[in-house]
Amino acid sequence: MAGVSGCIKYSMFIFNFLFWVCGVLILGLAIWVRVSKDGQEIIGSGDSDITSYVSVNILIAVGAIIMVLGFLGCCGAVKESRCMLLLFFIGLLLILLLQVAAGILGAAFKSESERILNETLHENVKLLSMTDDGKAFQQALDEFQKEFKCCGLIKGPTDWGNNFENHSKSCECPRMPDSSCTLYQGMYVYSQPCISFIKEVAAKHIIVIIAIAFGLAVIEILGLVFSMVLYCQIGNK
Structure with missing residues (x-):
């Protein structure tokens, strides 16, 4: 029976560990801004407190999701757990589909x-x-x-x-x-x-957003491929 590729296994672990660290940083920073006195002054200094709080809450949710996915990817790779890898694959696939849907909606309603x-x-x-x-x-x-x-x-x-x-x-x-x-x-x-x-600045920002979204999509697709390859190799072990 074919064994598990050590290169894919540890590449998967390192990638998801960095992914997890990013989630921890985003979540920690967002919670600090949300609950600390200095953070309250930062988000309270804008014109719309409600909008600021919504943005912080979204960052908390994003950080938590990234942490969970990173944890599943790391543990799934190290422990060779097909269940964790499958959950990681499904979660990452849903995020990728949401990005694609957001891009389609953005393109469809651009003229409007x-x-x-x-x-x-x-x-x-x-x-x-x-x-x-x-x-x-x-x-x-x-x-x-x-x-x-x-x-x-x-x-x-x-x-x-x-x-x-x-x-x-x-x-x-x-x-x-x-x-x-x-x-x-x-x-x-x-x-x-x-x-x-205003239109020049908006056009430049849209290009930057598209570039970031494309880069994230490539990384996510690589994560999907590695996790599924590892999942299949563990099954054939």
């Missing part, structure tokens, strides 16, 4: 989400030219312009209408204007509207 974003921004741009309403949104965009060197939301400085003078400081280019600036009402302002910057 872009349409909703554009409609929302076109509605919000009306607030820039108002005097009484929309003060909070105007202040937020004013800070955004100053930080990321853009002006206006969709069309540029004309979005501000009669309120441009009140918010021109955050739009103003340095004393030595370059090609990114344009002349508007006697002063040089940034020509790029903030929507262009």
Whole structure:
């Protein structure tokens, strides 16, 4: 009868041990943020405490799942337990299927989400030219312009209408204007509207997310292959 490959066995153990350590770190950090005084100050400093708590709770769940899978993979490899390896295989397969489903849903609703974003921004741009309403949104965009060197939301400085003078400081280019600036009402302002910057950042982040998801999928597929090979070898032992 064929024996169990030591290379696959210990590769499986090392991979899952690192997997388990990552789960411990994620779970420990998330619990610390959730219960400690300093952690409460961190998550309580944002605009939405509820969103922060939900994010921390999700991290706790993710860390716990990674820990359990890592434990099953390590023990299954060392003890040559087919039951543990099978549970590890099923758990990892479910995670991979969830990732694939999330990717399909994201691709399917991409155009719809872009349409909703554009409609929302076109509605919000009306607030820039108002005097009484929309003060909070105007202040937020004013800070955004100053930080990321853009002006206006969709069309540029004309979005501000009669309120441009009140918010021109955050739009103003340095004393030595370059090609990114344009002349508007006697002063040089940034020509790029903030929507262009937002879309550029979103596109870059999507590429990073896709790359990370693809890398995780490759690692998960390798884990599935190794666990099933080891499972079959133990059965043939």
